[in-house]
Amino acid sequence: METQKLWGGRFTNPINSALEQLNASIQIDKRMYSEDINGSKAYCRILILCKLLSEEEGNLICEGLDQIETEWQENRFVIKDNDEDIHTANERRLTELIGDIGAKLHTGRSRNDQVNTDMRLWLRSALSALEQLLKELVKIMVDRSYEELGTILPGYTHLQRAQPVRWSHFLLSHAWNFKSDADKLRNIYKITNVMPLGSGALAGNPFCIDRIKLAQDLGFETITQNSMQAVGDRDFIAEFLFWSSLTGIHLSRLAEDLIIFSTKEFNFIEISDSFSTGSSLMPQKKNADSLELIRGIAGSLFGHCSSLMMTLKALPSTYNKDLQNDKEIMFSAFDKLVSVLNVICGTIKTLKVNSAKCRNALSFDMLATDLAYYLVRRGVSFRNAHHDAGKVVATAEKRNICISDLTLKELQSINEKFQVDVEDVWNYETSIEQYQTIGGTSRNSVIAQLDILRNWLSEHYIPTKNS
Ligand code: ARG
Numbered sequence: 001m002e003t004q005k006l007w008g009g010r011f012t013n014p015i016n017s018a019l020e021q022l023n024a025s026i027q028i029d030k031r032m033y034s035e036d037i038n039g040s041k042a043y044c045r046i047l048i049l050c051k052l053l054s055e056e057e058g059n060l061i062c063e064g065l066d067q068i069e070t071e072w073q074e075n076r077f078v079i080k081d082n083d084e085d086i087h088t089a090n091e092r093r094l095t096e097l098i099g100d101i102g103a104k105l106h107t108g109r110s111r112n113d114q115v116n117t118d119m120r121l122w123l124r125s126a127l128s129a130l131e132q133l134l135k136e137l138v139k140i141m142v143d144r145s146y147e148e149l150g151t152i153l154p155g156y157t158h159l160q161r162a163q164p165v166r167w168s169h170f171l172l173s174h175a176w177n178f179k180s181d182a183d184k185l186r187n188i189y190k191i192t193n194v195m196p197l198g199s200g201a202l203a204g205n206p207f208c209i210d211r212i213k214l215a216q217d218l219g220f221e222t223i224t225q226n227s228m229q230a231v232g233d234r235d236f237i238a239e240f241l242f243w244s245s246l247t248g249i250h251l252s253r254l255a256e257d258l259i260i261f262s263t264k265e266f267n268f269i270e271i272s273d274s275f276s277t278g279s280s281l282m283p284q285k286k287n288a289d290s291l292e293l294i295r296g297i298a299g300s301l302f303g304h305c306s307s308l309m310m311t312l313k314a315l316p317s318t319y320n321k322d323l324q325n326d327k328e329i330m331f332s333a334f335d336k337l338v339s340v341l342n343v344i345c346g347t348i349k350t351l352k353v354n355s356a357k358c359r360n361a362l363s364f365d366m367l368a369t370d371l372a373y374y375l376v377r378r379g380v381s382f383r384n385a386h387h388d389a390g391k392v393v394a395t396a397e398k399r400n401i402c403i404s405d406l407t408l409k410e411l412q413s414i415n416e417k418f419q420v421d422v423e424d425v426w427n428y429e430t431s432i433e434q435y436q437t438i439g440g441t442s443r444n445s446v447i448a449q450l451d452i453l454r455n456w457l458s459e460h461y462i463p464t465k466n467s
Pocket of ligand 1: 025029085111112115319321323324325
């Protein structure tokens with residue numbers, strides 16, 4: 001008895017049912033039904049040009065494919081037992097609808113070049129969606145930063161209080177990472193936008209199809225140049241997964257900062273109720289679950305990246321079935337990022353900044369560097385100025401007072417360059433405003449950042465589906 005599989009010609013015994021289950025990817029790759037159909041329609045048009053299909057046959061195939069697409073869209077497509085993957089399912093349905101002519105569509109094509117093409121088509125739209133979401137996030141951060149320019153708070157290194165900064169400067173420090181993530185998508189888009197179709201199973205296409213025309217039809221910028229390389233290439237997915245992982249890490253660092261800031265100990269911000277949850281036991285609790293989920297998912301995004309890398313490691317040339325896992329990983333990374341980006345957008349948009357608490361958390365010891373700069377501006381070398389400011393800190397600590405409470409005499413006994421105007425050092429706003437250089441925390445420098453980011457927001461690199 002011949003098996004019902006599309007590849008069943010040389011088989012006599014049916015496939016083992018456990019293997020059949022393991023082998024089937026339809027429940028995952030059906031997500032690419034539209035890409036598979038578009039790729040097939042373009043391939044059909046090329047077969048007409050090569051006279052491998054007559055116009056009528058080609059039209060019948062394209063109409064059949066359109067009908068199949070509608071069935072998928074309307075959730076009417078019936079998956080049958082032998083539908084291994086989206087490619088076999090669509091082809092099986094096509095021959096059901098239009099008869100033997102449908103069986104001509106696969107002429108010279110293999111699922112090996114087909115699946116790679118489908119994934120690239122799918123990823124192109126996915127990258128465009130991610131660019132939009134990142135831009136939305138940066139816009140929310142830019143808008144907040146503009147509104148809250150006047151809010152100042154301690155900046156930290158090693159999680160120790162370091163120097164006063166603007167809240168906007170802090171927020172934008174994360175926004176710049178997301179801008180860079182969005183910019184990097186351009187390169188991933190470029191390497192994704194290369195067409196492998198026409199590579200066949202591994203040796204190429206024997207019917208002299210015009211691959212360049214086919215690529216133009218499908219909107220690919222260029223085509224692969226070696227069929228063996230093309231069918232085994234998953235670099236575009238690896239790049240995407242590394243990118244997802246790094247973007248996840250950027251999100252996790254923002255989430256961690258905000259979790260710390262939202263604790264009662266800090267109390268700099270309050271996460272809105274809509275983005276928090278409570279405790280089933282402790283009635284007073286309000287947990288920043290949104291941010292914790294984001295922090296946690298960064299770990300699984302890295303897992304996705306390493307999972308594909310391990311699949312690719314030492315894989316023999318061209319196509320091997322190990323590669324079938326790639327789609328589950330790619331879809332999952334995309335889905336996780338989309339949900340995380342939606343949640344972070346809402347969390348940032350709705351959180352409240354407690355600017356009084358932020359300001360009250362500042363203390364004059366955070367201006368010890370400014371004391372050193374005071375001396376530098378009066379000709380003392382920075383090393384010596386740093387040393388003397390350190391002595392001021394130590395003296396104040398010993399006397400258990402604030403550094404701003406040392407008398408001028410005491411200061412002068414450490415360095416005689418201290419004068420009455422040293423009083424002016426104890427001012428957070430002046431301290432912040434001295435950082436006028438590009439990239440600093442002064443008002444003008446932050447406004448300059450905002451201008452750059454705003455211009456960037458209006459630029460657009462990755463074509464959207466309809467553009
Ligand atoms: N479902 C397969 C995959 O996703 C399609 C390619 C199958 N190719 C083959 N020679 N069995 O990788």
